[in-house]
Amino acid sequence: xxxxxxxxxxxxxxxxxxxxxxxxxxxxxxxxxxxxxxxxxxxxxxxxxxxxxxxxxxxxxxxxxxxxxxxxxxxxxxxxxxxxxxxxxxxxxxxxxxxxxxxxxxxxxxxxxxxxxxxxxxxxxxxxxxxxxxxxxxxxxxxxxxxxxxxxxxxxxxxxxxxxxxxxxxxxxxxxxxxxxxxxxxxxxxxxxxxxxxxxxxxxxxxxxxxxxxxxxxxxxxxxxxxxxxxxxxxxxxxxxxxxxxxxxxxxxxxxxxxxxxxxxxxxxxxxxxxxxxxxxxxxxxxxxxxxxxxxxxxxxxxxxxxxxxxxxxxxxxxxxxxxxxxxxxxxxxxxxxxxxxxxxxxxxxxxxxxxxxxxxxxxxxxxxxxxxxxxxxxxxxxxxxxxxxxxxxxxxxxxxxxxxxxxxxxxxxxxxxxxxxxxxxxxxxxxxxxxxxxxxxxxxxxxxxxxxxxxxxxxxxxxxxxxxxxxxxxxxxxxxxxxxxxxxxxxxxxxxxxxxxxxxxxxxxxxxxxxxxxxxxxxxxxxxxxxxxxxxxxxxxxxxxxxxxxxxxxxxxxxxxxxxxxxxx
Numbered sequence: 001x002x003x004x005x006x007x008x009x010x011x012x013x014x015x016x017x018x019x020x021x022x023x024x025x026x027x028x029x030x031x032x033x034x035x036x037x038x039x040x041x042x043x044x045x046x047x048x049x050x051x052x053x054x055x056x057x058x059x060x061x062x063x064x065x066x067x068x069x070x071x072x073x074x075x076x077x078x079x080x081x082x083x084x085x086x087x088x089x090x091x092x093x094x095x096x097x098x099x100x101x102x103x104x105x106x107x108x109x110x111x112x113x114x115x116x117x118x119x120x121x122x123x124x125x126x127x128x129x130x131x132x133x134x135x136x137x138x139x140x141x142x143x144x145x146x147x148x149x150x151x152x153x154x155x156x157x158x159x160x161x162x163x164x165x166x167x168x169x170x171x172x173x174x175x176x177x178x179x180x181x182x183x184x185x186x187x188x189x190x191x192x193x194x195x196x197x198x199x200x201x202x203x204x205x206x207x208x209x210x211x212x213x214x215x216x217x218x219x220x221x222x223x224x225x226x227x228x229x230x231x232x233x234x235x236x237x238x239x240x241x242x243x244x245x246x247x248x249x250x251x252x253x254x255x256x257x258x259x260x261x262x263x264x265x266x267x268x269x270x271x272x273x274x275x276x277x278x279x280x281x282x283x284x285x286x287x288x289x290x291x292x293x294x295x296x297x298x299x300x301x302x303x304x305x306x307x308x309x310x311x312x313x314x315x316x317x318x319x320x321x322x323x324x325x326x327x328x329x330x331x332x333x334x335x336x337x338x339x340x341x342x343x344x345x346x347x348x349x350x351x352x353x354x355x356x357x358x359x360x361x362x363x364x365x366x367x368x369x370x371x372x373x374x375x376x377x378x379x380x381x382x383x384x385x386x387x388x389x390x391x392x393x394x395x396x397x398x399x400x401x402x403x404x405x406x407x408x409x410x411x412x413x414x415x416x417x418x419x420x421x422x423x424x425x426x427x428x429x430x431x432x433x434x435x436x437x438x439x440x441x442x443x444x445x446x447x448x449x450x451x452x453x454x455x456x457x458x459x460x461x462x463x464x465x466x467x468x469x470x471x472x473x474x475x476x477x478x479x480x481x482x483x484x485x486x487x488x489x490x491x492x493x494x495x496x497x498x499x500x501x502x503x504x505x506x507x508x509x510x511x512x513x514x515x516x517x518x519x520x521x522x523x524x525x526x527x528x529x530x531x532x533x534x535x536x537x538x539x540x541x542x543x544x545x546x547x548x549x550x551x552x553x554x555x556x557x558x559x560x561x562x563x564x565x566x567x568x569x570x
């Protein structure tokens with residue numbers, strides 16, 4: 001076996017399973033773990049002696065001692081969620097580091113050389129906070145991580161899409177154990193460009209298993225609270241096996257011992273598919289959003305590629321065939337595609353001559369912007385509004401500039417809050433950082449600054465603020481480690497929408513329209529987003545007037561506008 005020196009391995013850090021690969025003279029190859037298997041369950045346990053186990057061992061230990069094991073922690077990367085395993089407490093980053101360290105050791109044993117660097121994949125829909133948490137997990141595991149690659153891009157590389165004919169559009173459908181994303185990629189000449197991404201960080205194969213668990217408990221009239229953690233773990237495993245059995249069977253059974261009695265549950269494939277409808281609907285929406293953002297129709301897609309173990313589920317596979325009206329490419333094991341692609345990307349990074357040179361582009365998964373004040377009809381200004389600078393699904397690296405002006409006479413400074421999110425209102429978006437620049441005192445509106453956001457392939461954001469009158473320039477790299485909000489804080493801010501508390505917004509129809517407008521704003525980009533913002537501002541002006549006639553007219557107009565827009569999205 002010939003292996004490059006100073007090799008960089010590719011790692012697929014998954015919610016349910018993780019694996020790694022390397023590039024040899026024979027192409028990309030999966031590295032077997034210490035049990036000789038390609039997949040390592042993303043499970044960590046700590047025994048009473050404080051010994052950490054990873055993979056199947058940890059999985060088995062967890063069935064016996066559920067309070068000493070953790071799984072599905074990838075869903076909570078970059079959050080403050082803590083996992084207590086016996087006397088030890090870890091966050092998702094630290095648990096992921098244990099998995100990555102195990103993969104590193106397995107690679108070193110197999111390759112018979114030290115491994116110090118890796119290309120690690122992340123879901124396309126991971127925001128900066130989660131991407132940086134993944135990078136830190138790699139560093140905690142003793143790996144140099146210079147490149148984070150989106151899972152769909154890695155999969156596209158593994159399928160050899162970069163070697164296909166030019167001007168071809170691909171849709172990568174990635175449903176793993178805990179996350180879902182869909183990406184649209186386009187190949188022209190030697191450039192593989194990501195056109196759009198969408199997804200759900202809290203949707204995956206685990207949810208399809210949980211449906212069977214819930215249905216079993218309901219049919220047997222058992223409360224989840226009546227089961228111990230160990231019993232719940234065993235029931236989950238039984239449900240997982242039943243779910244997989246649907247691949248070959250039209251009816252499956254779960255038999256589970258409870259209080260000295262075997263409880264049974266039988267369900268047909270047809271009934272199970274009916275249970276899955278809400279989950280399948282959650283899959284449909286990101287597909288529609290990605291097509292809308294890419295400004296293409298479903299019929300424009302030349303090829304559909306499946307990634308992630310959950311795509312093997314017959315219910316999901318049948319849904320995909322119906323949705324896309326074509327059979328997807330399944331030439332590569334969906335479990336292995338991402339790791340193989342990451343290994344090829346690692347070889348490209350090493351300038352391996354055996355790999356065809358291809359330029360990879362990615363997109364900014366979330367909108368980046370700043371906080372501004374907007375003028376109302378009465379001449380007063382209202383603070384707290386969000387101004388997008390780099391729209392989501394903009395190809396990166398990207399650089400965009402917007403100009404803002406002073407608001408008050410003799411104003412001597414401008415504060416730039418760097419925000420990430422899709423809401424019209426600053427407080428509902430994620431604050432990444434802030435910077436303040438001095439400006440000469442002058443009449444309101446006479447002084448201005450140009451705000452330039454530059455976002456690179458490694459998810460680093462440079463913010464430059466230039467004072468127009470003096471030429472003074474101030475720069476800052478936003479790394480996203482400070483000023484991060486927890487999931488609980490984000491939720492709290494979403495619930496405290498002050499603009500809904502102003503009379504007469506307590507009226508249900510008005511509230512509904514505002515929320516629908518907010519949703520459509522978040523789902524849109526560019527000119528459409530500007531138009532929706534204008535509509536909503538007009539409606540808000542009517543609400544503030546407290547004139548019943550004005551409100552009714554504005555409500556009727558907005559209702560029609562949003563309905564027409566929503567129809568155009570379908």
